[in-house]
Amino acid sequence: MALAISSSTTSLPRRSVTEPAWVRLLLIVSALGVLALFLLLPLVTVFGEAFSKGLDAYFGALGDDDAVAAIGLTLTVAAIAVPLNVIFGVVGAWCLAKFDFRGKSLLITLIDIPFSVSPVISGLVYVLLFGLQGWFGPWLKLHDIKLIFAVPGIVLATVFVTFPFVARELIPLMEAQGTEEEEAAVVLGAGGWRIFWHVTLPNIKWGVFYGVLLCNARAMGEFGAVSVVSGHIRGLTNTMPLHVEILYNEYNYMAAFAVASLLAMLALVTLAVKSLLEWRFSREIAAGTRHQKT
Amino acid sequence: MNSKRTLHLLAFLALAGTALTAPAKADTTLLNVSYDPTRELYQEVNQAFAKEWKAKTGETLKINQSHGGSGAQARSVIDGLEADVVTLGLSYDIDAIAEKTGLIGADWANRLPYEATPYTSTVVFLVRKGNPKHLKDWPDLVQPGIEVITSNPKTSAGGRWSYVAAWGYALHHYDNDEAKAKAYLTGLFKNVPVLDSGARGSTTTFVQRGIGDVLLAWENEGILAVEQLGKNQFEVVIPSISVLAEPPIAVVDKVVDKRGTRAVSEAYLKFLYSPQGQEIAAHNHYRPRDPETAKRHAKEFPEVKLFTVQSLGGWHALHKAHFQDGGIFDQISGVAKN
Amino acid sequence: MLATKSSVIPGFGPTLGYTLFYLGLIVLIPLAALFFRAAGMGWEQFVQAAFAPRVLAAYRLSFGGAFIAAAINVVAGLLVAWVLVRYEFPGRKLFDAMVDLPFALPTAVAGIALTAIYAPNGVIGQLLRPLGIKVAFTPIGVVIAMVFIGMPFVVRTVQPVLQDLELEHEEVAASLGANRLQVFCLVILPNLLPALVTGFALAFARALGEYGSVIFIAGNMPGISEIAPLLIVTKLEQYDYAGATAIAVVMLVAAFLMLLVINTLQKWRQSRFTAN
Numbered sequence: 001m002a003l004a005i006s007s008s009t010t011s012l013p014r015r016s017v018t019e020p021a022w023v024r025l026l027l028i029v030s031a032l033g034v035l036a037l038f039l040l041l042p043l044v045t046v047f048g049e050a051f052s053k054g055l056d057a058y059f060g061a062l063g064d065d066d067a068v069a070a071i072g073l074t075l076t077v078a079a080i081a082v083p084l085n086v087i088f089g090v091v092g093a094w095c096l097a098k099f100d101f102r103g104k105s106l107l108i109t110l111i112d113i114p115f116s117v118s119p120v121i122s123g124l125v126y127v128l129l130f131g132l133q134g135w136f137g138p139w140l141k142l143h144d145i146k147l148i149f150a151v152p153g154i155v156l157a158t159v160f161v162t163f164p165f166v167a168r169e170l171i172p173l174m175e176a177q178g179t180e181e182e183e184a185a186v187v188l189g190a191g192g193w194r195i196f197w198h199v200t201l202p203n204i205k206w207g208v209f210y211g212v213l214l215c216n217a218r219a220m221g222e223f224g225a226v227s228v229v230s231g232h233i234r235g236l237t238n239t240m241p242l243h244v245e246i247l248y249n250e251y252n253y254m255a256a257f258a259v260a261s262l263l264a265m266l267a268l269v270t271l272a273v274k275s276l277l278e279w280r281f282s283r284e285i286a287a288g289t290r291h292q293k294t
Numbered sequence: 295m296n297s298k299r300t301l302h303l304l305a306f307l308a309l310a311g312t313a314l315t316a317p318a319k320a321d322t323t324l325l326n327v328s329y330d331p332t333r334e335l336y337q338e339v340n341q342a343f344a345k346e347w348k349a350k351t352g353e354t355l356k357i358n359q360s361h362g363g364s365g366a367q368a369r370s371v372i373d374g375l376e377a378d379v380v381t382l383g384l385s386y387d388i389d390a391i392a393e394k395t396g397l398i399g400a401d402w403a404n405r406l407p408y409e410a411t412p413y414t415s416t417v418v419f420l421v422r423k424g425n426p427k428h429l430k431d432w433p434d435l436v437q438p439g440i441e442v443i444t445s446n447p448k449t450s451a452g453g454r455w456s457y458v459a460a461w462g463y464a465l466h467h468y469d470n471d472e473a474k475a476k477a478y479l480t481g482l483f484k485n486v487p488v489l490d491s492g493a494r495g496s497t498t499t500f501v502q503r504g505i506g507d508v509l510l511a512w513e514n515e516g517i518l519a520v521e522q523l524g525k526n527q528f529e530v531v532i533p534s535i536s537v538l539a540e541p542p543i544a545v546v547d548k549v550v551d552k553r554g555t556r557a558v559s560e561a562y563l564k565f566l567y568s569p570q571g572q573e574i575a576a577h578n579h580y581r582p583r584d585p586e587t588a589k590r591h592a593k594e595f596p597e598v599k600l601f602t603v604q605s606l607g608g609w610h611a612l613h614k615a616h617f618q619d620g621g622i623f624d625q626i627s628g629v630a631k632n
Numbered sequence: 633m634l635a636t637k638s639s640v641i642p643g644f645g646p647t648l649g650y651t652l653f654y655l656g657l658i659v660l661i662p663l664a665a666l667f668f669r670a671a672g673m674g675w676e677q678f679v680q681a682a683f684a685p686r687v688l689a690a691y692r693l694s695f696g697g698a699f700i701a702a703a704i705n706v707v708a709g710l711l712v713a714w715v716l717v718r719y720e721f722p723g724r725k726l727f728d729a730m731v732d733l734p735f736a737l738p739t740a741v742a743g744i745a746l747t748a749i750y751a752p753n754g755v756i757g758q759l760l761r762p763l764g765i766k767v768a769f770t771p772i773g774v775v776i777a778m779v780f781i782g783m784p785f786v787v788r789t790v791q792p793v794l795q796d797l798e799l800e801h802e803e804v805a806a807s808l809g810a811n812r813l814q815v816f817c818l819v820i821l822p823n824l825l826p827a828l829v830t831g832f833a834l835a836f837a838r839a840l841g842e843y844g845s846v847i848f849i850a851g852n853m854p855g856i857s858e859i860a861p862l863l864i865v866t867k868l869e870q871y872d873y874a875g876a877t878a879i880a881v882v883m884l885v886a887a888f889l890m891l892l893v894i895n896t897l898q899k900w901r902q903s904r905f906t907a908n
Binding site: 023027030039041045049091092098099101105107108109111115116118121125127163179182186187191195196214217220221224241244245248256267270274279 | 643650655659662665669708711712714715719725728730731735737745746755756776779838841842844860861865873876877880883884887894895
Binding site: 363365366368369372390394446448449486487488489490491499502503504505617619620624627628 | 686853857862
């Protein structure tokens with residue numbers, strides 16, 4: 001379930017292959033209507049509710065001890081989960097894009113599983129494994145190791161859910177780039193690490209960056225999986241999305257949307273950085289791919 | 295940017311920075327795993343008890359709270375959430391922890407007064423201001439066109455008490471004719487458009503989303519909703535007969551023994567029975583057990599004809615007949631054959 | 633397994649080893665636990681738990697809702713992709729960036745916001761109320777949430793294909809007297825078909841498992857507006873581990889089959905692409 005990096009063309013179609021002006025206008029208006037209705041409106045709602053009681057109330061809600069703890073936990077979880085998946089993403093993409101072997105497409109499908117599995121199921125499997133009623137639960141308890149209902153469990157569930165993000169961004173990119181440059185480097189006598197640092201990494205750095213952005217956004221925003229393995233203890237095992245739910249259930253709607261607005265801002269920053277990079281480096285990215293193809 | 299805002303922002307950033315490194319310092323921490331509607335109650339109880347404990351022993355106590363649907367919370371404890379005490383919505387849920395894990399002794403209900411239920415409540419109707427649909431009692435709820443909001447009795451304690459209240463009413467009304475009582479419940483749930491998984495979700499649906507004509511709610515939730523969300527928008531209607539809801543509490547034996555927190559956990563639960571604890575419960579709209587406190591708050595808690603769960607056969611029998619897969623609840627919601 | 637493409641480049645062994653190790657640790661072993669748990673139930677008990685009437689109703693809603701949402705997304709996504717690629721208008725880049733919002737916005741946040749909008753007292757709910765249309769807390773609400781999370785999948789699969797389409801074909805068709813609609817239906821659409829089908833499958837797979845954004849807006853009535861992932865959680869909360877596991881296995885197998893279909897589709901697209 002990989003998504004190609006989009007880059008918009010600038011040349012526009014000629015007259016004979018375009019529509020009458022009124023059709024164009026109609027299509028543009030309806031497309032923007034769809035986007036506004038389904039995507040923009042929810043975003044506006046979040047910020048509208050968050051600031052409904054003014055700025056002081058907004059910052060007051062964010063400065064609340066439990067909210068701060070939730071923000072801290074979310075940052076911690078992302079700081080562990082994202083690097084783990086970046087390392088895997090780069091290693092996995094190297095293996096899957098630079099070599100051909102039997103069972104490769106099955107392996108790619110397996111890597112994709114966390115994309116399409118319900119997040120609830122990923123929470124459930126860790127409960128079945130590490131819960132007190134699960135396989136390793138009694139052993140963990142005997143050795144006083146806390147996984148479930150503690151930070152490690154939340155990290156595990158997050159790693160599972162964001163598992164394929166970096167790998168799936170890199171595999172098509174590295175496949176498109178081919179292997180000539182690396183082969184040339186081998187001929188010139190470079191070792192594996194040197195090839196990676198000096199030849200491959202510069203070519204895929206933007207892909208890695210996109211992967212990190214998307215992986216991070218999902219890691220910070222995950223709700224279903226984390227909800228199953230967190231004990232919902234205020235100030236201890238509440239991530240930001242869980243804290244949003246808690247505030248919502250306390251009739252504290254303004255504060256719920258205030259914390260939600262931070263997550264929405266994260267989403268906006270993610271998109272902004274992504275678009276900025278695409279725009280600023282589109283030529284470099286395109287060149288990287290094209291250069292390899294010729 | 296004015297200076298106050300800057301200050302807020304700086305404070306916020308500083309806090310965000312320290313949150314990663316320094317958890318609140320306390321000599322002892324307790325974890326109270328509770329159900330949805332008790333957030334406000336235990337916020338107040340925890341503060342009062344920590345103060346008392348500090349005065350008595352000099353120990354700084356921090357009590358962490360976890361809230362959610364009663365079943366979900368019990369499930370977390372069963373799966374290994376290390377709660378020192380559980381304060382849940384149903385004795386069935388504490389029994390489940392005791393049976394499935396042995397973390398709690400089977401005799402837990404006999405260790406504290408009133409079968410370990412320090413406060414009670416009942417099920418009432420929350421209606422919109424002026425009661426435009428004239429919903430006075432249980433029979434009004436099955437009228438066509440009435441929308442009733444309640445939560446899922448399989449997962450929510452509040453939903454289960456509401457269900458049992460309706461069932462008990464119907465049995466009383468139809469002279470214990472189960473078929474007729476079942477027909478009443480079928481009619482009732484035909485009028486339910488949204489079934490949230492927790493009591494709090496139902497209140498939000500009714501109050502914030504404007505869905506439904508009547509919310510079946512814990513009495514304490516109903517009063518709280520009126521108080522917090524608009525005195526001139528909602529009112530509480532007390533039906534002619536309802537259930538005596540008894541939310542239970544227990545110390546999780548194996549956890550407190552391991553953590554060495556038995557003394558403080560037991561003192562914490564006993565505190566709920568003290569005059570101060572009872573006063574806090576009453577103040578949070580739970581009916582106090584202590585007769586003195588009850589007298590002081592008599593005006594807030596009108597007398598209702600209440601029946602107990604025991605009079606309906608007890609939780610285990612009710613669970614088996616109604617809430618197991620294929621049971622009466624599944625049958626009346628049309629997903630299981632009669 | 634033997635590397636055949638390029639044995640010159642070093643690192644096949646270690647990278648494959650690490651990939652398999654990490655995949656096994658994070659994904660395969662945990663999921664295997666699910667299957668072992670289910671296998672321990674015995675066939676009869678499994679069927680009883682996984683295909684009870686209430687569960688079947690939840691599958692119907694999850695699969696049916698995901699199907700409808702994906703179908704809506706194919707139409708809406710094609711429209712959006714078309715406008716973004718073919719037309720120039722102010723703010724185009726901004727709208728283009730906005731398409732990815734559902735990827736980045738946490739699902740619970742989306743769920744709460746959508747509920748606030750479509751509830752009878754919400755911005756859009758208010759408009760629909762006099763018409764007698766209820767969205768929030770009905771199966772329609774479920775579909776709306778699924779459309780939200782699935783939209784970018786279709787747009788982002790169709791967009792690059794649309795960009796790479798050669799305008800010459802359209803010009804030739806036009807010069808042969810075909811009108812614009814005919815060109816679209818007979819020249820453009822067939823070329824987009826593989827991408828549309830892939831986008832549909834991706835949006836469908838995503839919607840099938842979605843939890844966070846759907847539970848807030850669904851009514852969660854058993855048999856009517858209760859989705860399968862919610863039922864898993866509900867079963868867990870009733871201490872019914874076997875029941876939760878059985879439903880999870882069915883959903884997992886469905887998700888895996890969807891992935892196989894998607895990956896096959898993508899191969900089909902690639903082969904078409906190279907054939908062209």
